[in-house]
Amino acid sequence: MIVTMIEKVYTFLWGDLIKIPLPGGSTLGISLLILLLIPTGIYFTIRTKLLPIRLFPDMVRALSEKKSDKNNLSAFQTLIVSTATRVGMGNLVGVVAAISAGGAGAVFWMWITALIGSSTAFIEATLAQLYKEKDPLYGGYRGGPAYYIHRYWEEKQGRKRKKVLLSVLFAISGLICWCGISQVISNSVTASFKNAFDIPPLYTTIVLVVIAAVIVLRKNATVKVLDLLVPVMAVLYFVITLFIIFTNLGSMPGVFKRIFEEAFGFRQAVAGGFGVVLMNGVKRGLFSNEAGSGSAPCAAAAAECDSPVKAGFVQALGVFVDTIVICSCTAMIMLLAPEDLVQGLSGMELLQTAMHYHMGQFGVIFIAATLFMFSFSTFLGILFYARGNVAYLFGDNWGSQTGYKVLALVMLFIGGIAAYTFVWDLGDVGIGLMTIFNIFMLYPLGEKALKELKIYESEKKKK
Numbered sequence: 415m416i417v418t419m420i421e422k423v424y425t426f427l428w429g430d431l432i433k434i435p436l437p438g439g440s441t442l443g444i445s446l447l448i449l450l451l452i453p454t455g456i457y458f459t460i461r462t463k464l465l466p467i468r469l470f471p472d473m474v475r476a477l478s479e480k481k482s483d484k485n486n487l488s489a490f491q492t493l494i495v496s497t498a499t500r501v502g503m504g505n506l507v508g509v510v511a512a513i514s515a516g517g518a519g520a521v522f523w524m525w526i527t528a529l530i531g532s533s534t535a536f537i538e539a540t541l542a543q544l545y546k547e548k549d550p551l552y553g554g555y556r557g558g559p560a561y562y563i564h565r566y567w568e569e570k571q572g573r574k575r576k577k578v579l580l581s582v583l584f585a586i587s588g589l590i591c592w593c594g595i596s597q598v599i600s601n602s603v604t605a606s607f608k609n610a611f612d613i614p615p616l617y618t619t620i621v622l623v624v625i626a627a628v629i630v631l632r633k634n635a636t637v638k639v640l641d642l643l644v645p646v647m648a649v650l651y652f653v654i655t656l657f658i659i660f661t662n663l664g665s666m667p668g669v670f671k672r673i674f675e676e677a678f679g680f681r682q683a684v685a686g687g688f689g690v691v692l693m694n695g696v697k698r699g700l701f702s703n704e705a706g707s708g709s710a711p712c713a714a715a716a717a718e719c720d721s722p723v724k725a726g727f728v729q730a731l732g733v734f735v736d737t738i739v740i741c742s743c744t745a746m747i748m749l750l751a752p753e754d755l756v757q758g759l760s761g762m763e764l765l766q767t768a769m770h771y772h773m774g775q776f777g778v779i780f781i782a783a784t785l786f787m788f789s790f791s792t793f794l795g796i797l798f799y800a801r802g803n804v805a806y807l808f809g810d811n812w813g814s815q816t817g818y819k820v821l822a823l824v825m826l827f828i829g830g831i832a833a834y835t836f837v838w839d840l841g842d843v844g845i846g847l848m849t850i851f852n853i854f855m856l857y858p859l860g861e862k863a864l865k866e867l868k869i870y871e872s873e874k875k876k877k
Contacts, residue, residue, distance in 0.1 A: 420843060427846035447846055450853045451706045455530030458537050458856075461864055466532035466730060472874075473734075476727040479719050486554040486718040489728045494644045495713040496729060498795035500704055500736040509744040510765050518669070519676030521745045528737035531705030532730040537856055540726035540863035542711035543719060549801070550810050556802040557715025559708035559852045560585040564806075566859055584708060584851040585803035589818065591709075591844025592796040596822045597829025598841055599789040604830045609766060610782035619830025623823055626790070630797050630819050640794055647787040648740065654780065655743035658772045662750045669749045705733050707845050708852035712799040723870040726863065747772065797822060 430443030459465070466473075479489040487495075512520040538559070545565045546557035560581040567578045600622055604615035629639050659666065704710055710732065714725045744765070748756065751768035769777030800818055808814035 420840065423843050424846075427850075428842060447849055450849065451534070452527075452530070454706055454853055454856060455527075455534045458533040458860065459530045461860070462533050462536065462867060465536055465867075466529055466734070469727065470731075470734075473727040473731040476719075476724040477731070479717070479724055479728075481718040487716045489717045489719055489724055491641060492713045492717040492725065493728045493732050493735075494640050495716075495795055495798050496704075496710040496732045497648070497735055498640050498644050498791035499709060499799065500732060509741050510748060513745060513748055514764060517676040518672045518745075518749055519674075519678070521673050521742065521749075522677035524737055524741055524745075528733050531737075532733045534856070535705040535710060535733045536726040536730040537860045537863045538706070538708060538711045538852065539714035539729035540722045540866055541856075541859050542715035543717065543722035543725040544862060544866065546715040549716075549805075551805070551812065551815065552801060555716050555718070556712075556805065558712035558799070558802050559848075559855070560588075560803055560806045561715070562711075562859060563851070563855050566855060580851055580855070581806060584848055585806045587844045587847035587851065588709070588712075588803045589800060589807075589844075590840050591848060592800055592841075593822055593825045594841025594844055595796060596793060596825040597832070599793050600826045600828075600830035601832070603786050603789050606766075606782040606785045609763070610778050616831055619827055622786075622790070622830060623827045626793055626826060627823055629794060630823070631816070640791060640798075643787060643791050643794075647784065647791065648735070651743055651784055652739065654773075655746055658750060659746055661772070665750055669746065672749065704845075706853055706856070707849045709796075709799055709845070709848065712802055713795075715802070721866070721870055722863075723866050726867075793822075793826065 427447055428445050431446045431449065432444045434444065477490045477493065481488045509521075509524075512524065541562045542557045542559075545562040546555040547561065548554075549556040563584060564575065564578045564581040567580070568575050600619055603622060604618040607613045607618045608615060710729050714729050717725045717728070719725045748765065748768050751771045755771055756764050756767055766778045766781050769781045771777075773780065797819060800822070801815065804814050804818050
């Protein structure tokens, strides 16, 4: 009964709620979450006057914000945390799935989704900064949608509230989502290590869980590890991709031609029709950059900034790094491999075959190691997000904080040794529910973030 209910909720959130017929016999299936996220992204892109393009230099400059207290996180550190969760399996397996199903044109729609998603990320991160509060357990600050939704209803009703239902629902959805993701993480890592090194999944799982436990069960080790791991893994992946691009420079014009041709269904026989191309690109872009889901604001709230807008800039830049840079790296690795070589392949097998073509066995090993780093950093990042949500639900105590970490570690272990469990779907259900609760509140609360943006820009003109 529970499994059936989860499947029904999953279908309601991610299934085709509306089907629009297109010329040529194909259809454009649109899910509930796309109906929420895309209009929201377009709305805030217009209201911020194309912020991701117009204020891109300010987004980069915001990274240099300094902190005055060692217990606080700098703007750059919160970018590291949010990038840890954004740059995960979606950047490898997810991009492969999008291109496999929708053709090269899916990449173009991923780029467009990132552009409008940056504006949504700016709004929710700025709100998280506006409504952040002191964290008595870990030090520094905490916050996120559970907190800014709570404060909104307190202000609206003119009285203090112990709990707000919408905040409780968001926090529960987040904890469900992150437990579900823990299983998928370990399964992907064990599968890639089995392919690359022929290591039994049980051995890989034990090592993964032990390393994770050593880090997450210590008070503030998570951020320190991410500070080192995320920049190293992102730069390495980017450098390897640049090497592949330069060694295949003559093929690049053909790759971009293919992306733009298939983006608008000009090669429908190959790409599966415009609707398939568009939806796969949009879905992958939304899944990967997380804009609107309310997860990254949990990191943004922890930043020490002299203006809430600067935390918003940093998270808007995070969407750019995730999709325009890292997801594009995976796309280039795939699209620069001969089509006949990767035809009929999917998932990690497809990506590892492409890397084997470019760099031999080293490429296969590199992808396995990269997936390990991406996935491991995602696990650390989601446990950082969980801190504030656990505290909102259960109060400030180490018992509940440790209890959730142990639960996540158990899920990590189960996912590594199980081929599939229905709990995996909880990750998608959880992030879907988070998005619904968050998006509906961004419209009334977004005015506060837009007001902060106006203040920032007026002060900037005075300088």
